[in-house]
Every structure is written in structure tokens, then in C-alpha cells.
Amino acid sequence: xxxxxxxxxxxxFLAAPxxxxxxxxxxxxxxxxxxxxxxxxxxxxxxYGTRGIKIPQAFVLGPDSGAKLAQGGxxxxxLHVVNTNGAADQLVGVVAAGLGNVxxxxxxxxxxxxxxxxxxxxxxxxxxxxxxxxxxxxxVKLDLQFANAGVVPVTVxxxxxxxxxxxxxxxPGATPAPPKPTPSATTAAESGH
Numbered sequence: 036x037x038x039x040x041x042x043x044x045x046x047x048f049l050a051a052p053x054x055x056x057x058x059x060x061x062x063x064x065x066x067x068x069x070x071x072x073x074x075x076x077x078x079x080x081x082x083y084g085t086r087g088i089k090i091p092q093a094f095v096l097g098p099d100s101g102a103k104l105a106q107g108g109x110x111x112x113x114l115h116v117v118n119t120n121g122a123a124d125q126l127v128g129v130v131a132a133g134l135g136n137v138x139x140x141x142x143x144x145x146x147x148x149x150x151x152x153x154x155x156x157x158x159x160x161x162x163x164x165x166x167x168x169x170x171x172x173x174x175v176k177l178d179l180q181f182a183n184a185g186v187v188p189v190t191v192x193x194x195x196x197x198x199x200x201x202x203x204x205x206x207p208g209a210t211p212a213p214p215k216p217t218p219s220a221t222t223a224a225e226s227g228h
Contacts, residue, residue, distance in 0.1 A: 086184040087120035091150075093191040095162065097171035100197040104169040110193070111158035111203075112137070112177065118145035120183065126153070128180035135162045142182070154203075171195030 083089060092115040098104045118124045126143040140159040145151050153159045171193050179187045194200055 084119065085187055086181075087118060088124075088179075088181060088184045088187050089117040089119060090179075090187075090189060091115050091117065093177075093189055094194045095169070095175055095191055096158075096200065096203050097169050097173075097193040097195050100171070100195045102170075104165060106165055106168050108165050108168075110135075110162045110165060110169060111154065112160040112162060112191075113152075113154035113158065113203075114160065114179075115150055115152050116143075116145055117150045118147055118184075121147060122183065123147055124184055125182040126179060127182050129160055130178040130180070131162050131175060132178070133166060134175055135164045135166055137162050137177075145181075169193050 092113070094113050096111045096113060104110055112129065114126075116126065124145045124147075126139070126145060128139060129137040131137050138161045143151060143153055143159060172195070173193045174190050175193060176188060176190050179189060181187060196203060
């Protein structure tokens with residue numbers, strides 16, 4: 036094979052993945068936004084929300100990346116709730132069946148047509164006495180009990196405390212991630228780098 040044919044063959048081989056990606060169009064999986072904290076569980080019968088309750092964000096804060104929340108530990112629950120009913124409501128309880136006991140600091144007031152963040156300035160909802168360790172990446176089912184809207188079930192992800200979630204405090208009972216080894220100057224010098 037001549038060098039010219041080698042160049043053409045190599046160019047075609049290298050261009051194939053790029054061209055295949057272009058053929059996927061604008062609806063390719065890699066072009067879709069990914070938000071692990073969206074509570075899409077509240078999309079029912081093709082509409083968003085249920086009984087006037089909308090939850091645009093919901094997650095359980097898990098451990099640092101690479102660590103675990105130990106069995107018996109605690110995990111904070113972060114919700115952003117919008118009550119679109121014509122009257123005020125309250126979040127009066129949360130049940131995490133089979134995962135632990137959920138403590139609510141106090142009933143959370145939900146004025147009509149206003150967003151309420153249950154995690155600022157500190158988490159108001161905490162799962163205590165975890166019945167199993169959590170690593171992050173799992174999903175958990177929560178039943179939210181509202182005074183007027185009744186029980187609203189949601190499935191929320193357990194998010195690791197990394198990237199934008201590093202600003203959140205570590206959950207009580209979390210086992211820290213093992214330290215990552217860092218190359219020392221002498222190791223780099225010995226290896227010739």
C-alpha cells in the first residue's frame with residue numbers, strides 16, 4: 036500500500052467517529068441536559084406536578100465521592116417545593132420507608148405560588164438511623180405529607196458531595212473518602228519526570 040493510500044485510510048478511520056456523531060443530530064443523548072436532582076417523579080399523566088405541588092429539585096445529599104454514609108448514619112434531604120394551590124399549605128412529614136426515620140425540624144410553611152427551599156440556610160429534613168449504607172447514585176422513595184395536598188410520593192437521587200455539592204456540609208455519620216495519593220517531588224524525580 037502506498038503512503039498516499041495509508042494517509043487516506045487513516046483519515047477515513049479517524050473521521051468515522053466524528054461523522055457518526057454528527058449523524059445523531061441535535062437530539063442525541065450527549066446533547067440532552069442532565070440534571071440528577073430533578074424530581075421527574077412528579078410528572079404524572081403527561082403533566083408536571085400533582086395536587087398543586089411542584090418539586091423542581093429534590094435530592095438526598097450522600098457522602099463525598101468514593102465514600103459511604105454508614106448504616107446508622109444520617110442524610111439530609113433537600114427539596115425545592117412550589118405550592119400552586121390557591122391557599123397556603125404545609126409540609127408536615129416525610130416517610131422514607133425501609134431507609135430510616137425522617138426528622139422534620141418543624142412543619143414547613145408553603146405560601147401559595149412561592150418556591151420554598153428546605154435546605155437553606157440549614158437542612159430542615161434529615162433521614163436518621165439509615166438502615167443501609169449509601170454510596171451515592173442510588174434513588175430513594177420518599178412520601179411527602181402535606182397538610183392540604185395529602186401524600187405526594189417522589190423518587191429522588193442520592194447525590195455525592197462533589198462538584199457543586201461540595202459547599203454542602205458533610206452528613207453526620209459519613210465516613211470520609213480515603214485520601215488520594217499525591218505524587219511527591221522525590222517520587223517524580225526518581226522516575227525521571
